Amino acid sequence: MTEQPHTTPPAVGAEQLALLERLCNASGVSGDEGEVRKIVLEQVRPLADEVQIDALGSVLAVRHARGVEAPLRVMLDAHMDEVGLLIVSDEENGLYRFVKVGGMDDRALPGKTVLVGKDHIPGVIGAKAIHLTEPGETENKISLDTLRIDVGPNGGKIKPGDRATFATRFRQVGPSIFCKAFDNRVGCAILIETLRAAAQSGALDHLELLVAFTVQEEIGARGARAAAYRFDPEAAFAIDSTPASDLPRYDAREDGAIEDAGYNVRLDHGPAIYLVDSGTLSDPRLARHLMDTAGRHGIPYQVRQPGAGGTDAGSIHRVRAGVPSISISVPARYLHTAAAVARRADWEHTQALLWQALVELDRGILAQPR
Amino acid sequence: MIELKPFLKQLISLPGLSGHEGPAREAIAAAWKPLVDDLSVSPLGSLHALKRGSGPGERPRILLAAHMDAIGLIVTNITPEGLLGITEIGGVDPRILPAMPVMVHTRSGDLPGVVAQPPDRLLPPNARSKPVQLEHLLVDTGLPPDEVHRRVRAGDLVSFGTEPLELAGDTLVGHSLDDRAAVAAVTVCLDELSRRAHVWDVWAAATVQEEETLGGAFTSPYAIRPQIAVAIDVTHAKGPGASDWRTAPLGKGFTLDWGPNTHPALFNAFKETAERAELPYTVTVYPSGSGTDAMGMQIVNEGIPTMVVSIPLRYMHTPVELISLKDIARTGRLLAEFIAGLELDFVEKKLRWEEEA
Numbered sequence: 134m135t136e137q138p139h140t141t142p143p144a145v146g147a148e149q150l151a152l153l154e155r156l157c158n159a160s161g162v163s164g165d166e167g168e169v170r171k172i173v174l175e176q177v178r179p180l181a182d183e184v185q186i187d188a189l190g191s192v193l194a195v196r197h198a199r200g201v202e203a204p205l206r207v208m209l210d211a212h213m214d215e216v217g218l219l220i221v222s223d224e225e226n227g228l229y230r231f232v233k234v235g236g237m238d239d240r241a242l243p244g245k246t247v248l249v250g251k252d253h254i255p256g257v258i259g260a261k262a263i264h265l266t267e268p269g270e271t272e273n274k275i276s277l278d279t280l281r282i283d284v285g286p287n288g289g290k291i292k293p294g295d296r297a298t299f300a301t302r303f304r305q306v307g308p309s310i311f312c313k314a315f316d317n318r319v320g321c322a323i324l325i326e327t328l329r330a331a332a333q334s335g336a337l338d339h340l341e342l343l344v345a346f347t348v349q350e351e352i353g354a355r356g357a358r359a360a361a362y363r364f365d366p367e368a369a370f371a372i373d374s375t376p377a378s379d380l381p382r383y384d385a386r387e388d389g390a391i392e393d394a395g396y397n398v399r400l401d402h403g404p405a406i407y408l409v410d411s412g413t414l415s416d417p418r419l420a421r422h423l424m425d426t427a428g429r430h431g432i433p434y435q436v437r438q439p440g441a442g443g444t445d446a447g448s449i450h451r452v453r454a455g456v457p458s459i460s461i462s463v464p465a466r467y468l469h470t471a472a473a474v475a476r477r478a479d480w481e482h483t484q485a486l487l488w489q490a491l492v493e494l495d496r497g498i499l500a501q502p503r
Numbered sequence: 504m505i506e507l508k509p510f511l512k513q514l515i516s517l518p519g520l521s522g523h524e525g526p527a528r529e530a531i532a533a534a535w536k537p538l539v540d541d542l543s544v545s546p547l548g549s550l551h552a553l554k555r556g557s558g559p560g561e562r563p564r565i566l567l568a569a570h571m572d573a574i575g576l577i578v579t580n581i582t583p584e585g586l587l588g589i590t591e592i593g594g595v596d597p598r599i600l601p602a603m604p605v606m607v608h609t610r611s612g613d614l615p616g617v618v619a620q621p622p623d624r625l626l627p628p629n630a631r632s633k634p635v636q637l638e639h640l641l642v643d644t645g646l647p648p649d650e651v652h653r654r655v656r657a658g659d660l661v662s663f664g665t666e667p668l669e670l671a672g673d674t675l676v677g678h679s680l681d682d683r684a685a686v687a688a689v690t691v692c693l694d695e696l697s698r699r700a701h702v703w704d705v706w707a708a709a710t711v712q713e714e715e716t717l718g719g720a721f722t723s724p725y726a727i728r729p730q731i732a733v734a735i736d737v738t739h740a741k742g743p744g745a746s747d748w749r750t751a752p753l754g755k756g757f758t759l760d761w762g763p764n765t766h767p768a769l770f771n772a773f774k775e776t777a778e779r780a781e782l783p784y785t786v787t788v789y790p791s792g793s794g795t796d797a798m799g800m801q802i803v804n805e806g807i808p809t810m811v812v813s814i815p816l817r818y819m820h821t822p823v824e825l826i827s828l829k830d831i832a833r834t835g836r837l838l839a840e841f842i843a844g845l846e847l848d849f850v851e852k853k854l855r856w857e858e859e860a
Binding site: 227228238240241243244245246254255256257258259260261262263264265266271272273274275279280281283284285286287288289300301304306307308309310311376378379380381382383384395466467470471472474 | 644650669753
């Protein structure tokens, strides 16, 4: 391991919270990431040596290594897009038909407030009054076909093709954060802070940092593929958010134990390291490196229960001749709904783990047998 | 002059579930105080206001009733993980709850939260990929389990937490517009009457418990003994999922509701008033009960002639009820016009059955 200047990982303070608030409140449905891109550009331009927007709209920022021959090329990835809605037809009088963009549970749409288009025109997804329902009707799903976005009579200026996001505003409650789009603005915030700390401390000067803020992850991890091709990295870390299903189980034991449940990940247990998901078999050397690093520095972590779901790593690891890749996620409950719940500490520990892992990353780790 | 929009936004931002209307009552009392001669609170918590008429001696009395209670949720249990089990108060479709912001009212202050829908695999097999019913929904306050157990107890109330939103076409969105929009209409009426002569005594009541027991409706007219009682409530506006005969157009005026809780002569008098004042309206009909305070008020004491006036509203009993502010103002104006036009002998002369004439 090369000798590194002593540094502490970037912390989560008032400035980081303010940045995450801006990022989460921005509208950035897959394919329409402009508002998020604007914030990301404003943040990374002073920190990176090169910044560009690629053909798909991803922001690619490079911070060159300093004073090192042939530095290790490391890609850091976080997607900017969020799941949301797309207006598909104008039914007049302020009523609009919509479809979903990305994976969302239809059951969490009725009764929510939304913001439509670049002007953030407020609207609601109403539901039929319970008084007007037939007996037994509440047992059945409300069909997406019957829902409309209602912006009020004669609410104009909206056209098919406009995107809508939940109107939920970022809020801190005790140790938690309530917001929309935590998936994956928290990843964007972590990469921005990593770049900032790298610029300030020089602790990552041994690495060629290739930082991608990607588009269209929620509809097929598309931006990451083009970004990885251009960056041609030797290793990649995708930073994302993953659903915590650490809720009571209907058949929980008397004491409420949920140890045996399919919780995926749990809040308050630190960053979730991926070994297997539906798109990626994580590089075991990187997995070991992350766990060893966490252990050495006393950073809590959890292994994401192997199973369904995917991240940009699923695209990145199959680009060109192949890229050793791994994902680390911040756990959060109720992702892809109007209001996720996450813990500030899990975010901070994820940021710290990524930082320490990068500080201690070298080609020797990748030279080990897979 | 009362500023309708800010007043209503304030009202729908306050808790006040059925049986626990205190916060709403205080705000309404503050708004009514300068407009009336006397304010009192009934044993069940309804707010009564008297605005005296200019007639001599013992004047006839009209009662305007709008309920101030809101639907919501109540904590049933607290799980070991610090999540809250819930049930509903007042008629809630569980399908509008997942991911909804809420406010939990505890002994040690209010806790914001969100309604959690457990993933299918945590639910019993027969409850999967269907709307999750109340028994499986939870409220997450984002606080550690020990703090939740310390601060929350079964029976704590949970209000909808969606914030008011102004939409196009002079419309307002929020929860508990049913029936605080009608409270606002009564307030508009009282405000207008402060500049107009009327010979009858006017009683305004912000009633309690309409959504559950009609407790306010059954009790407020008892001591007031009005000659006429008017229930002001909301009705279903046409919109997505609502287009049948039970619905009225949004933003095209109030509805005059015709059915067994409506005294035919009063209905005609209100219709004449609306036409004279050139206020747009539609007539809706109900076959049995109007679903308003009129159902209770009609059978208080020896029976009271009642009228039902409603304001069309979309998405009733959801956190995104949507209403036209213009319709609210028109409703207030109708009430004021009707009251200003009441003669001292209205009951004897006009409030008669066709067969009596």
